[in-house]
Amino acid sequence: MLNPEEINMLHNYFLPNITPVLVMEVLGDLKKDESEGKSSKESVVKLARKLLPHNSAVNIHYSKLIEMDLLGDMVNIDNRPIVGEITTKESTTGLRGFHIEDSAEEKALGKWRTGEFSTTDELVAKLWREVTTQKDILENLQQQLKKGDAGSPPLKSLQEVKNYVDQIMADPQNQTGILKFCIAEFGISAESAAVIFARWEQQPEKKFSSFAPYAFYCCLVKLFFYIGLKNHLIGTRPTNHVDLQYLYYLPFCLIFSSNDKFHKSVIELLVGERHTFISGDQLKKGLQEAIGYRSTLSERKDIDRTLKEPPRVPDFIIYKLWNKYLAWPPKFERKISDQEIEEQKKKIDEFIAASNTPGMQDAIDNPDFVVKKYFITLNDPCPCGSGKKFAECHHKQQ
Template sequence: MGPITILDKSAFQSFSHREHRYFVRYFLENVTPVLVQEVTADLSKAAKDGKPSEEKVVELARKFHGSGTSANENYRSLCMSSLMGVDVPMDGRIPVDNGTLLRNEDGSTGMFIDMSFFNHLIMKLAANQADEHDRAFARRWREATSNFSLQGLTKYLSSRHIILPKSANTDEIKLSVDTMLAKSSLQHIWLEAILLLLKVDPSQATQVRVRWSHEETFMKAFAPFAYHCLRALLMLFVASRDAHVKAKPTDLVDLQYLYYLPFCYVFSSDDKVHRILAPLLIRPDQTFVRAPELKSALRELAGYFDARTEQERTWISYALGSHPPPLPNNLVSQLWRKHMRPWGRGMRNFASKLSEQESEAALQYVEELFKASAAPPPEADPAKRTA
C-alpha cells in the first residue's frame, strides 16, 4: 500500500492503461466523487473524431482496474459534519463513503468498507452498462458545471463590504486570503458565507448557529474542514480577480479536487488552477506533482521491469513486496522515500514460494539495488511515515 494519492481527471486521463497498472501497484488512490462525476459526465458530450462518447467513458472507467479503491465521502456532507462539531480527520486518511465501524470482543474497533455508489457506478461504466438514470445524472452534472461561477461569493462579499487585498503574484494569494480569514471581527461573516454557499437546510443552519453561540471562536477551530473549503474558494476568487488564472465555467469543478486535499499525501494534476492553488493549500507532509512528471516516472518503471530477466523480476517481486525499485531519480521512488517507511527485509512478499536459498539471493539482489541507487539505507527513520 503506497502513499494515498488523488488524481484529477487531467492526470487520470493522461495515464495509459499500462501506466495505471503501475500507479495502482505503488499508490493507494483516493477515488473522489468529483473524478467519477467528471468521467460519467462525458456520457453527455458529443462524439469526437468519430468515437462515441460511450466508448470514451468505458475506456476511462476501465482505468480504475475494477471498482476502484476506497471512495471519499462527499465534501458537502463532510462540511456539514464539520459545522456540527464532528471531528473530520485532515491528516491524509480517507473518510470513506461507505464504511461501518465495528467493535471487537476485546474492545478494539475496526471498519468494514463496502462498495459505495461510486464504486458500483465505475463498474457499470466499465462494462458499458450505463442506463438512462446514469445519462440523466451526466446531463445534470454537465448542466450544473456550465452554470458554475463565483458570482454568489462576489455578491456576498460586496454586500458585506469585504475587500480582500490585491495579490501582485501567486504567492501573495495565500497572504491575501489568510489575512482576512484571521480577522476576529469577520468570523461570523465567514460562518454565514459557508452556510449560504453550501445552501444549508434552515433547520440545520439553526443548529450550527446555536453551536456557534456557545463556542464562538475562530472558524479555523470551529469547523476546520469547512474552513479549508472556504479558504480554497477564496483563493480561487483572488486568483481569478487578480488575473492569475483566466476564469472558465469549470473552475469550481476543478476546485472540488482541492476540497479533498486533506485526505491524501500526494496530489497530481496538470490543471492551471491546481498548479497555482494546490501548493498554497497542502500540508508540509504533502506533495503536489505535475501529472506529466508522474506519468514519466510510471513509464520509466514499466521500462525498468521490461529490461529485467524473469529471474530478476521474481526476485524484485518477492523481496520488495509493494515497495518500488529504488531508481535513482525516479519520482515514484522519491515519493515513497518521503511518505512511506524505508524498505526492510521484513517487507518482502511472504506469499511468494521461494526456497531458502532463492529467498536469500533475492534479498541480497535488492539490497545491492539500494546501494547502487545511493538511496537512504533501509533503516527506520522516525521522521518518516510508518504507514
C-alpha cells in the first residue's frame, strides 16, 4: 500500500525487519493468476522492489530460531532482528566486528527485483499457494479442536482467551506438556528432539519460560490462535494462518505495522511493553506528512536533512516515534568538522576492507563494527536515501 517514495522514506527513517513469511507471500504471487492463464511475474517484481535492501534485513525463520532456543543456543529477544551468515573479522588496527552476507532470502529478493526466477522459485510458489489457499484448512482444524476438547467452557472474548492461555502456560503441571506441544507443532526433527529432551531432563526446575523464552512465546501465540479459533473468536479464513506467522517475529522489532484485520484484532494482547503498534494507514499518513513537508522546503541542506531525520514537527506521527525510541531531537547539536568526517570515512573503509581477511573462530559479544553486505543493481534506489536510482546518484559520483 506504500508507493515508491513512501517506501524510500520508510527505509530512511526506520530499519525494516523483513520477515521470511513476507518474502514467501511476495513469491506466492507468482502463481496467483495462473488459473486465469496470465503471468504474475510483474507483480512479484513490483513487490520485491518494495523490499529495499538498504537499512533492512531479512530475519532468520522463526522455526529455526525455536529449534536453536530449545537446544540452548541463546536467541536474543531484544527487539532487534536476528540475521544469519555472520563472520567475525579483524580490521588492520585490531578492531573486531561482524560481516554479514546476504541470506538466501535476500539473494532471492535481489534476483526477483530484476525479474529473474528459477524453476525452484516456480515450484515453491506453487506449493505455497496450494497450502495457503486451501479453503477448509482452518475449518477442519476448528472441528478437530472442538472434538478434542469438548468439555471446557466457552470463552467470550480474546482477552479471556489470553488469560486462559497464560494460565495454562504458567501451570507447573503443564511444563513438559508444553515442551511436547512445541516440538510437535513447530516441526522439530526427531534428532533435535532427543537432544532437547535430554537438556530438559537436566533442568533443576522444569520451567519452560526460562528453559527457552523465545519458544515459550511462540507456543503462547500458537495456543492463543488455536483456542481463539476453537471459540469462534478468530475466523477460519485461510490467510489467518499465514498472518499468524508475522506474530512470531514481534520479539525482533520495536514497531509493528499492519493493516490486516486479524493482526489488528489480536495485536494489543500480544505486544510487549516496549512495542508500538501502528496501523498501515497511520504509517502511510506519517510518511505522507514528512514527504509533504519536504516539498515545501527550498534550501538544499534542509531537503537533504529530511532524508536523514524526520521533520521536527511534534505533531507528526514519525516525529513521535523517533522521540519515543531515540531520545530525539538532541538537546544540543554538535557541529561535525570536515576532518572528523574524513576520519570516519577512513574508518569505514578499514572495516569494509576486513572482508578480505579470514574469518575468526572466537565469538565476540560487543562488535566494534558491523558491515552488512547486500546485492544492488543500477536500477535500485540509491542507498543514500535520495530516492533516485543508484545509476543516477552515487554510482555516478564514484
